[in-house]
Amino acid sequence: MALLELKNLHVALEDGTEIVRGVDLAIDAGETHAVMGPNGSGKSTLAYALMGHPAYEITDGQILLDGEDVTELEADERAQRGLFLAFQYPHAIPGVTVTSFLRSAINAVRKARNGGEDDPVPVKEFRTELLGAMERLKVPRELAQRYLNDGFSGGEKKRVEILQMAMLKPRVAVLDETDSGLDIDALKVVAGGVKELVGPEMGALVITHYQRILDYIEPDFVHVFVNGRIVKEGGPELAHELEARGYEQFEEVLA
Ligand SMILES: Nc1ncnc2c1ncn2[C@@H]1O[C@H](COP(=O)(O)OP(=O)(O)O)[C@@H](O)[C@H]1O
Ligand SMILES: [Mg+2]
Numbered sequence: 001m002a003l004l005e006l007k008n009l010h011v012a013l014e015d016g017t018e019i020v021r022g023v024d025l026a027i028d029a030g031e032t033h034a035v036m037g038p039n040g041s042g043k044s045t046l047a048y049a050l051m052g053h054p055a056y057e058i059t060d061g062q063i064l065l066d067g068e069d070v071t072e073l074e075a076d077e078r079a080q081r082g083l084f085l086a087f088q089y090p091h092a093i094p095g096v097t098v099t100s101f102l103r104s105a106i107n108a109v110r111k112a113r114n115g116g117e118d119d120p121v122p123v124k125e126f127r128t129e130l131l132g133a134m135e136r137l138k139v140p141r142e143l144a145q146r147y148l149n150d151g152f153s154g155g156e157k158k159r160v161e162i163l164q165m166a167m168l169k170p171r172v173a174v175l176d177e178t179d180s181g182l183d184i185d186a187l188k189v190v191a192g193g194v195k196e197l198v199g200p201e202m203g204a205l206v207i208t209h210y211q212r213i214l215d216y217i218e219p220d221f222v223h224v225f226v227n228g229r230i231v232k233e234g235g236p237e238l239a240h241e242l243e244a245r246g247y248e249q250f251e252e253v254l255a
Helices: 041-049 075-078 099-114 123-136 141-145 154-168 184-197 239-245 248-253
Strands: 006-012 018-027 032-036 057-065 083-084 093-097 172-176 203-209 221-226 229-234
Touching: 006 041, 006 248, 018 032, 018 041, 018 057, 018 203, 018 229, 032 041, 032 239, 041 057, 041 172, 041 203, 075 083, 075 099, 083 154, 093 099, 093 239, 099 123, 099 141, 099 154, 123 141, 123 154, 141 154, 172 184, 184 203, 221 239, 221 248, 229 239
Parallel strands: 032 203, 032 221, 083 172, 172 203
Antiparallel strands: 006 018, 006 057, 221 229
């Protein structure tokens, strides 16, 4: 049984327009999958639907997490079960520091795993883990006390998202277009964080338009996504083929 399984997933916008048109995908622990597709193909729609964003309706198919059908669950319930999404455009939360945000997120997951009873992470344990993760991921110390994403550069936002991932220890991490606008240093931090965390406890889905991030992350499987469907699948070599030949070869499927 795969860690995350999508079965014939269809997703529509609020006005009923179908964007994702039947996706089958299975991700196991220890695996990194890349979904690559042109702009407007529905990659972010797929990511939002996985996380349970209310603006994206799953009209057919199923999402299974560790064998449990989570298709009808709310976003927070999916997060508590170990789904994590790094957004293409992270939102700022003025008034909430990175540290307090991380502590709340961790405590919400701990509470859910403790049968709904509060089980706050001990202060010292949290601090030790946070400082260690910041060091490893090269997140500047001063970011911890700043308001989440408020005035952060693109690179800082991404580092803090990878920090969230490291602290939350999800079962499946979905990274949507994490590479857009990143300099090489930030890209290496993101890739390093993914590589460090993917293992017996975690699998990853890396969604991207460009092959660039895949030079650092090295996916096990590549899925080409055009017009709401997976049109070709293969190993890492497929990413290089796309880099050389582009998505035009699949354009006949652009109905
Ligand atoms: N919230 C939304 N409201 C209206 N249209 C949307 C919304 N989200 C996505 N779309 C449309 O769905 C299509 C796919 O978009 P998106 O999933 O962002 O593609 P990608 O991430 O591959 O670039 C686009 O035509 C986009 O305009
Ligand atoms: Mg997108």
